[in-house]
Amino acid sequence: MKALDDVSIYIDEGEIFGLLGPNGAGKTTLIKILTTLLLPTGGTASVGGFDIVKEPHKVRKIISLVSGGETPGYGILSASENLWFFSQLYGLPSSTAKTEIKRLIADLEFEEYAKTRMSKLSTGYKQRLNLARGLLNNPKIFFLDEPTLGLDVLTSRKLRSYIVDWAKKERKGTVLLTTHYMAEADEMCDRVAIIDRGKILACDSPLRLKEKLKENVIMKAEVSSVQADFGFLDHMKGIVGVSQTRSIQTNTTSLKVMVREERTFNDILSKLEKQNLKILSVNRAEPTLEDVYISLVGRGFEEENTN
Amino acid sequence: MTSREYLIHNMRAAYARLWVRIKGGNREPQWLLAELIIPIITLSAYVFLYKMVNAPPEYAGFVIIGGTMMAFWSNVLWNMSAQFYWEKETGTLEAYLVAPISRMAILLGMALGGFVNTTLRAAAVFVAGILVFQVPMAVYEPFTALVIFLLTIGALYALGMMFASLFLLYGREAWHTANLLQEPIQFLSGTYYPTTSQVIPFMVQLLSSLIPLTFGLDGIRRVAILGQGINQVWPNIIALTIFTLILLPLAKKALDFMENLGKKEGRLTLRWQ
Amino acid sequence: MAIGTILRTIKQAVWLGWKVETNWADPLVFAIYYLVRPVAGLLIVGFIFLVGSVVTGTVDPGLFTYLFIGNSFFIYIIQIMMTMTMLIHEDRAHYEVLKHIYLAPGSLSWYIVGRALNGVMNASVSLLLTLGLGIAIFQYGLGIQIPVDWLGTNWGVLSLTLLLGIICFMGMGFILCGINIMTSKVQFMLTEYVSGILYLFGGVVFLPSILPSWGQHISNALPVTYFLNMVRFSLLHQAGFDVQMNVLYLTLTMIATVLLGWAVFKIAMFKARRDGLIDKKEEY
Numbered sequence: 001m002k003a004l005d006d007v008s009i010y011i012d013e014g015e016i017f018g019l020l021g022p023n024g025a026g027k028t029t030l031i032k033i034l035t036t037l038l039l040p041t042g043g044t045a046s047v048g049g050f051d052i053v054k055e056p057h058k059v060r061k062i063i064s065l066v067s068g069g070e071t072p073g074y075g076i077l078s079a080s081e082n083l084w085f086f087s088q089l090y091g092l093p094s095s096t097a098k099t100e101i102k103r104l105i106a107d108l109e110f111e112e113y114a115k116t117r118m119s120k121l122s123t124g125y126k127q128r129l130n131l132a133r134g135l136l137n138n139p140k141i142f143f144l145d146e147p148t149l150g151l152d153v154l155t156s157r158k159l160r161s162y163i164v165d166w167a168k169k170e171r172k173g174t175v176l177l178t179t180h181y182m183a184e185a186d187e188m189c190d191r192v193a194i195i196d197r198g199k200i201l202a203c204d205s206p207l208r209l210k211e212k213l214k215e216n217v218i219m220k221a222e223v224s225s226v227q228a229d230f231g232f233l234d235h236m237k238g239i240v241g242v243s244q245t246r247s248i249q250t251n252t253t254s255l256k257v258m259v260r261e262e263r264t265f266n267d268i269l270s271k272l273e274k275q276n277l278k279i280l281s282v283n284r285a286e287p288t289l290e291d292v293y294i295s296l297v298g299r300g301f302e303e304e305n306t307n
Numbered sequence: 308m309t310s311r312e313y314l315i316h317n318m319r320a321a322y323a324r325l326w327v328r329i330k331g332g333n334r335e336p337q338w339l340l341a342e343l344i345i346p347i348i349t350l351s352a353y354v355f356l357y358k359m360v361n362a363p364p365e366y367a368g369f370v371i372i373g374g375t376m377m378a379f380w381s382n383v384l385w386n387m388s389a390q391f392y393w394e395k396e397t398g399t400l401e402a403y404l405v406a407p408i409s410r411m412a413i414l415l416g417m418a419l420g421g422f423v424n425t426t427l428r429a430a431a432v433f434v435a436g437i438l439v440f441q442v443p444m445a446v447y448e449p450f451t452a453l454v455i456f457l458l459t460i461g462a463l464y465a466l467g468m469m470f471a472s473l474f475l476l477y478g479r480e481a482w483h484t485a486n487l488l489q490e491p492i493q494f495l496s497g498t499y500y501p502t503t504s505q506v507i508p509f510m511v512q513l514l515s516s517l518i519p520l521t522f523g524l525d526g527i528r529r530v531a532i533l534g535q536g537i538n539q540v541w542p543n544i545i546a547l548t549i550f551t552l553i554l555l556p557l558a559k560k561a562l563d564f565m566e567n568l569g570k571k572e573g574r575l576t577l578r579w580q
Numbered sequence: 581m582a583i584g585t586i587l588r589t590i591k592q593a594v595w596l597g598w599k600v601e602t603n604w605a606d607p608l609v610f611a612i613y614y615l616v617r618p619v620a621g622l623l624i625v626g627f628i629f630l631v632g633s634v635v636t637g638t639v640d641p642g643l644f645t646y647l648f649i650g651n652s653f654f655i656y657i658i659q660i661m662m663t664m665t666m667l668i669h670e671d672r673a674h675y676e677v678l679k680h681i682y683l684a685p686g687s688l689s690w691y692i693v694g695r696a697l698n699g700v701m702n703a704s705v706s707l708l709l710t711l712g713l714g715i716a717i718f719q720y721g722l723g724i725q726i727p728v729d730w731l732g733t734n735w736g737v738l739s740l741t742l743l744l745g746i747i748c749f750m751g752m753g754f755i756l757c758g759i760n761i762m763t764s765k766v767q768f769m770l771t772e773y774v775s776g777i778l779y780l781f782g783g784v785v786f787l788p789s790i791l792p793s794w795g796q797h798i799s800n801a802l803p804v805t806y807f808l809n810m811v812r813f814s815l816l817h818q819a820g821f822d823v824q825m826n827v828l829y830l831t832l833t834m835i836a837t838v839l840l841g842w843a844v845f846k847i848a849m850f851k852a853r854r855d856g857l858i859d860k861k862e863e864y
Binding site: 337338344345349351352355356357358359360361362366370396483486489490493498499500501505506507508 | 617625630633635643773784785
C-alpha cells in the first residue's frame with residue numbers, strides 16, 4: 001500500500017500552504033516525512049534548504065510541529081511548566097523562555113490556566129497550550145497537522161486567525177497545514193494542494209482552483225428522505241461529480257451535483273420526483289474547495305470518509 | 308552551532324528532563340510512601356526466609372543491600388527505558404524527536420532525575436531495613452563503597468539507555484521484555500544471596516558475570532557488611548568500569564539504529580502497538 | 581440479568597483478556613514470557629533457602645517443599661489481582677473502552693469476572709510449567725528432595741481449595757478494582773502493596789511462626805494462609821492437619837472478601853457515575 005505516490009510540491013518562503021484531503025489521503029504521512037519522523041522509501045525532500053534524510057538535525061532546528069488531537073506534555077505539570085520544559089529542548093535560555101512563555105500565554109488567552117495542571121485542561125485549552133509549545137522556538141517553518149481537530153467553532157476560529165497573524169505579520173514564517181476542513185484551507189491558505197490516496201490532484205490558490213469550476217454548474221437539492229437511492233446518477237451523462245450528506249435527525253438528504261449544463265440537473269430532479277421524493281429546496285451554489293475535490297475525484301469528502 | 312553551543316543546548320535539555328522527573332515524581336506523595344513501604348515488605352519476606360533456615364545475620368544485610376540496589380534497577384527499567392513507551396503513548400515522543408536535541412540528552416535527564424529520586428528513597432529503605440532487622444554493618448572504607456556504588460549506577464544506567472532503544476521501535480513487546488527483566492535479573496545477579504556461594508551452579512555464576520549489577524552488589528556487600536576493602540574489591544571496580552565503557556557507546560549506537568529503523572517502518576510514533 | 585447475557589459477557593471478557601495478553605508476541609515468545617517470571621521467582625526464593633541452609637549445614641527438604649508449594653501456588657493471587665487492578669487503568673485511560681463496556685448490555689462486574697478468569701487460566705498454565713521446571717531444576721538438577729507424591733494428590737481437597745481460593749481472591753480483586761475506579765493515584769502500587777502484604781504474612785515461603793506475634797495474628801486472619809495450608813495438605817497429606825477447620829476459615833474469609841468486594845465495587849460505581857469517573861483520563 002502506498003501512502004504517498006509521486007508527490008511533488010514546492011512551498012515558497014512565507015507562504016501558508018494547505019494540504020487538503022480526506023482521512024487516509026496521506027497528509028500526515030507527508031508531514032511526518034518532512035519533519036524527519038519518517039523516512040521516505042524514494043525521492044528527495046528538503047526543508048529550509050536542508051535535506052530531510054541527510055541533514056535531519058539542521059531541519060529540526062528551524063521547524064516545529066503541532067498535531068491536532070494530541071497534546072504532548074506531562075499531565076502532572078502545569079501549562080507554564082510544560083512550556084518551560086519544551087523551551088529547554090530548543091535551547092532557549094531560561095530568562096528568554098520565561099518572557100516568551102508569558103507572551104504566548106497572553107496572546108493565546110489562557111493566562112488563568114497557566115498554573116493549572118495540564119491533565120485538568122479542557123481540549124480547547126490543551127490545544128492552545130500545544131500551539132504555544134509549537135511557537136516557542138519561533139520556527140521558520142511551522143507544520144500543523146490538523147490543528148483544529150476536535151475543537152469547537154470559536155476556539156478553532158481563534159487559533160486559525162492567530163496562526164495567520166503569526167505567519168503574515170509577526171514572524172513571516174512558512175506554514176504547512178494539513179486539514180480535511182475545507183473552510184479552514186479556504187480561509188487560511190495562500191495555496192492548497194488537494195491530495196487523495198497519496199496523489200496530489202491539484203495545487204493552486206483556493207480562488208484559482210474554484211475559478212476552474214466556473215464552466216460547470218453546481219446545484220444543490222434537499223430531499224425529504226435519508227433512504228433516497230441516487231444510484232441512477234452513476235449512469236447519467238453530463239455529471240462531473242456528486243456529493244451527498246444524509247441527516248438522520250432531520251430525515252433529509254442534501255445532494256450536491258456538479259453538471260456541465262443546467263438541463264442535466266433538471267433531468268435529475270425529474271428522476272427524483274419519479275421516486276416520489278419530496279424536494280424541499282433547490283438552489284445554485286458557488287464553487288467551494290469540496291467541489292474542486294468532487295470534480296477531481298467524482299465523490300465528496302463525506303462519502304470518502306464513510307467508505 | 309559550535310561544539311560548545313551544542314553541549315550547552317543538550318545540557319539544557321537534559322536539565323529540563325531531570326527537572327520534570329524530580330518535580331513530577333514528588334507531586335504525588337502516595338508514590339513516595341509506596342516506594343518506601345513496598346520494598347520493605349518484600350525484603351522482609353526474604354529476611355524471614357533466611358531466619359527460618361537459621362542463616363547468620365549478615366545475610367539479612369545482603370537482602371537489604373540487594374533490595375536497595377534493586378530500586379535503582381527498577382528505576383532504570385521503568386523510569387528511563389520504558390519512559391519512551393509512555394512518551395509514545397501520550398504523544399510527547401513526537402515532540403522530542405522533532406526537537407534539535409540528542410536522544411542521549413533526554414535519557415541522561417531522565418536518568419539523573421530518576422537517580423536523585425531513587426537515591427533518597429533507597430537510602431530510606433536501606434536505613435529502615437538495617438534498623439528493623441539489626442543488620443551488623445562493617446564499613447571500614449566508605450570511599451571504596453561510594454566508588455563501587457557510583458560505578459554500578461553508571462553501568463546500570465548505560466544498560467538502561469540501551470533498553471530504551473527497544474521502546475523507540477516496539478510497544479508492548481518492549482514493555483513485556485522490561486517486565487521479563489525483573490525477576491531473572493534479580494536471580495542471576497544474586498540480589499538476595501551471594502553468587503559466590505557453593506550452591507550456585509557454575510553456569511548460573513557464568514551468566515551472572517555478564518550483568519554489571521552482580522559485581523556491584525558483590526562489591527558493596529563486601530565493603531559494607533563483610534568489612535573488606537579495596538584490596539579485595541578492585542576486580543569489581545575494574546569490571547564495572549569496563550561495563551560502563553562498553554555499554555555507553557553501544558547505547559548510542561542502539562538508539563540511532565532503532566530510531567532509523569522506526570522511521571523506515573513508520574513505527575516511531577505509532578501508538579497501541 | 582439473564583444467565584445467557586452473563587455467560588456471554590464472561591466468555592467475551594475471557595476472550596478479550598486472552599487477546600490483549602497474547603497478541604503482542606508469537607506463541608513461543610508468549611510461553612517463554614509466562615514461564616520465565618514465575619520460574620525466576622521460584623529460583624530466587626529457592627536459592628535464598630539453599631544458600632542460607634548450606635551456611636548452617638542443614639538442608640531441610642520439608643521446609644523446602646513448604647516454600648516450593650507456597651511460592652508456586654501464590655501465582656493465582658498475583659495473576660488475579662494484577663489482572664483486575666490493571667484492567668481499570670488499561671480500559672479506562674489507555675484503551676479508553678471502559679465507558680463502552682459499561683454502557684453495553686452485559687454488566688461491568690461480569691466483564692471483570694471474565695477478565696479475572698482469564699487471569700486464572702494464565703496462572704494455571706504458569707503453575708504447571710513452574711512446578712515441572714522447578715522439580716527438574718531443584719530435585720533432579722540440584723538433588724533437593726521434594727517429597728510430594730504428585731499422582732497421590734487429594735484432588736477433591738485441591739479442587740475445593742482452588743475454587744474457594746479463586747473466588748476469594750476475585751473478591752479481593754473487586755476491592756482493588758473499586759479503589760482504582762475511585763482514584764487513579766494508587767493504581768500501579770495497589771497490587772504491589774496487597775500482594776506484598778499477603779506474601780509476607782500469608783505463610784507463602786516461610787512458616788508464620790517465624791513472624792513476631794503481631795505478625796502471626798495477621799497471618800491467622802488472611803485467607804491466603806488457609807488456602808496454602810489446604811493446597812499443601814492436598815499434596816502432602818500431613819497427619820494431624822485439621823481440614824475442616826481450614827475449609828471453614830477459608831470459606832468464611834471468602835464470604836467476607838466477596839461481600840466486601842461487592843460493597844466496595846458498588847460504592848465505587850455509584851461514585852464513578854456521580855463524579856464522571858467512568859471515562860476520566862488521568863495523565864502523568
